[in-house]
Amino acid sequence: MTIPLADLVTILPEMIVVFAACVLLVLDPITPPSKKDWLAWMSLGALVVCFFITGATMNDRVFAFSDLVVVDAYASFWKLLLYLVSGLTILLSMTYLKEEGIDLAEFYGLILLSLTGMMVMVSGADLLVIYLGIELMSIPLYIMAGFKRFEARSIEASAKYFILGSFSSGILLYGISLLYGAAGSTRLADIAVAVDARGLEDPLVLIAMMLLIVGFGFKVAAVPFHMWTPDVYQGAPTSVTIFMAVASKAASFGAFLRVLLEAFGGVKPNWNGPILVICIGTLVLGNIVAVVQTNIKRMLAYSSIAHAGYALVGLVVVGWAGTEGAVASRGVSSVMLYLAIYSFMTLGAFSIVAILRRGGLEGEELEDFTGLSKRHKGAAFLMLLFMVSLAGIPPTAGFIAKLYLFMAAVDAGLAWLAVVGLVFAAVSAFFYLRVVMVMYMREPSATQEIETRLALTPTTTVVLACAVAGVVLLGIYPSPLISVTTFAAIPFR
Amino acid sequence: MASLIFFYFAGVIIVTATLVVALRNPVFSALSLLVMFFHVAGLYVTLHAEFLAAIQIIVYAGAILVLYLFVVMLLNVKREDQYHRQGPVAVFLGLTLLAEVALVALSGEVPVAPLGPQGPLAAGSAVGNTESIGEVLYTTYLFPFEVASLILLVAMVGAVILSKKGILGSKSS
Known part of the structure; x- marks a missing residue:
């Protein structure tokens, strides 16, 4: 038995990331503590190499390993986004982990392995591969959520995420096994044929589809499968929260869209209703519960739930009856655009929380932000920028993201859904702008005045600069990203 | 001969499975579970599913049962009447399952052929x-x-x- 070289070349980025992770895990014990940063730089180097390889092969559409893996523009888009987010997470962690006293080089290895899982997920053309990708993504996240072993909240986050995550994996796997029973194969293409042949009212396919929606709904933190999100996001170390809120959500959406469109593309009316209900529920609950939160990390967790609701609007557009090919593809590309922009702004907001962690100030409660503009103008202004963008106010990127999503909804004849989205965007403006109000209009207390000392190192500065560049530049000049997402959504036309 | 072997395995499975819930000492329960796992594996061998039989022994007898034993020994469960309150629930669930089996058996519509097309392994x-x-x-x-x-x-x-x-x-x- 020989493996065709072409197959190995197709998964070259995955192999590089895994190789870097293994080298890192082996080198870690023999690296002196003062040189540990080099391991982080090495993993960043691997990510940069992968970025260029994936970027260069974006135009291809290659199947490998007996059609279990597909590398197309769609997968490549998500991979590029994931490299970027993982790289920025690693950069931020280099400072943040030292502040928290949890600077283990294994952390970077776990990030890389989790990234591998995400890459496998978005390029899986087979439910088994996608499932294994989800597990490979999640298990490092469970571990990293419990990295602050000496803090009860971190352990709680880890245990909660692990138990609920395993449960949702079980549900997903049950759906996959039913589909295998129906199609005799786990490949998305074969399942599509079997699903089309069985038609709209086949109970077996319906049950399997609902189970898959529940499983993926959990991974993207959509209501009513969101219960774990606030506790886990709050308890986990902040840089892990960033990785979960941004990278794992993007990868889950990537796989979710592919499964729905490739396997269930022929029975759109079946999944459109449940997705619509989940979408509206997520918008309502995410935005309204966020209003009463006083902990910034918890508020951002609900905000990330709400943003999953916005991204689901794109899915509804794709599945809406009578949607033409071009509009359906607009739906896909608007989801991709939304999540790319969401990544920048969420990453930025959580990074501010992370760098405020230094020196006594916890930086997690809303009160910790009191009068931040008096104490540190720069940090306050950046937070203002991210909050405005999250609320979707022009000229930031958050506005462009929502604009494209709602325009796609209107084109699909879903103007009322766009109105619902807009109403809840207005609700969300309340709690985002409250942070701004607290920072700019309240006087800091005397103790806060003394204790302000941001964890601003060159690496965190780079992270913030990237996030700001994404939020501002994409807000002013979004057309390159729009053309990339439009191009990457083509496989589903 | 084949049916004799089947009835041997099936009989031992039923007896040991009953012993698992009937015995008072958790370690004895675990040991009868082990005997049951081996006989289930034997049943698989008679069905020419050798791989499944090996997996049954390696995974269930080798890993899961050892995990049970670890938990039993680490937690040192001495109180026997702990779970006896679940009796009514167990009776209810058991009768429901039995009724379902009887319904399927009496209706005569036992699906013989597999549900979908045959997988690559067949x-x-x-x-x-x-x-x-x-x-x-x-x-x-x-x-x-x-x-x-x-x-x-x-x-x-x-x-x-x-x-x-x-x-x-x-x-x-």
Whole structure:
């Protein structure tokens, strides 16, 4: 038995990331503590190499390993986004982990392995591969959520995420096994044929589809499968929260869209209703519960739930009856655009929380932000920028993201859904702008005045600069990203 | 002869399965569970599912049962009447299941053929099923197989990080 070289070349980025992770895990014990940063730089180097390889092969559409893996523009888009987010997470962690006293080089290895899982997920053309990708993504996240072993909240986050995550994996796997029973194969293409042949009212396919929606709904933190999100996001170390809120959500959406469109593309009316209900529920609950939160990390967790609701609007557009090919593809590309922009702004907001962690100030409660503009103008202004963008106010990127999503909804004849989205965007403006109000209009207390000392190192500065560049530049000049997402959504036309 | 072997395995399975719930000492329960697992594996062998039989022994008898025993011994469960309140629930669930089985058996509509089209493994009956599973695992399904190995690696690293003392500073915040 020989493996065709072409197959190995197709998964070259995955192999590089895994190789870097293994080298890192082996080198870690023999690296002196003062040189540990080099391991982080090495993993960043691997990510940069992968970025260029994936970027260069974006135009291809290659199947490998007996059609279990597909590398197309769609997968490549998500991979590029994931490299970027993982790289920025690693950069931020280099400072943040030292502040928290949890600077283990294994952390970077776990990030890389989790990234591998995400890459496998978005390029899986087979439910088994996608499932294994989800597990490979999640298990490092469970571990990293419990990295602050000496803090009860971190352990709680880890245990909660692990138990609920395993449960949702079980549900997903049950759906996959039913589909295998129906199609005799786990490949998305074969399942599509079997699903089309069985038609709209086949109970077996319906049950399997609902189970898959529940499983993926959990991974993207959509209501009513969101219960774990606030506790886990709050308890986990902040840089892990960033990785979960941004990278794992993007990868889950990537796989979710592919499964729905490739396997269930022929029975759109079946999944459109449940997705619509989940979408509206997520918008309502995410935005309204966020209003009463006083902990910034918890508020951002609900905000990330709400943003999953916005991204689901794109899915509804794709599945809406009578949607033409071009509009359906607009739906896909608007989801991709939304999540790319969401990544920048969420990453930025959580990074501010992370760098405020230094020196006594916890930086997690809303009160910790009191009068931040008096104490540190720069940090306050950046937070203002991210909050405005999250609320979707022009000229930031958050506005462009929502604009494209709602325009796609209107084109699909879903103007009322766009109105619902807009109403809840207005609700969300309340709690985002409250942070701004607290920072700019309240006087800091005397103790806060003394204790302000941001964890601003060159690496965190780079992270913030990237996030700001994404939020501002994409807000002013979004057309390159729009053309990339439009191009990457083509496989589903 | 074949039916004699079947009735031997089936009889022992029923007896030992009853003993698992009837015995008072949890260690004895676990041991009768072990005997049951072996006889289920024997049943698989009579069905020419050698691979499944081996997996049954390795996974259930080797791993899961040892886990049970660890828990039983670590927790040192001495109180026997702890779970007796669940009696009514158990009777209810048992009767429901029995009714379902009886319904299916009496209706005469026992599905004989598999639900969907046959998978790739059914075709390779010329060689033993262990060989064909191995072959498929290392050719067609090589990629997911390797991903599964990465999952095991992650689990191992994670267990060390989360449990080993002294590798994470116990900084009080």
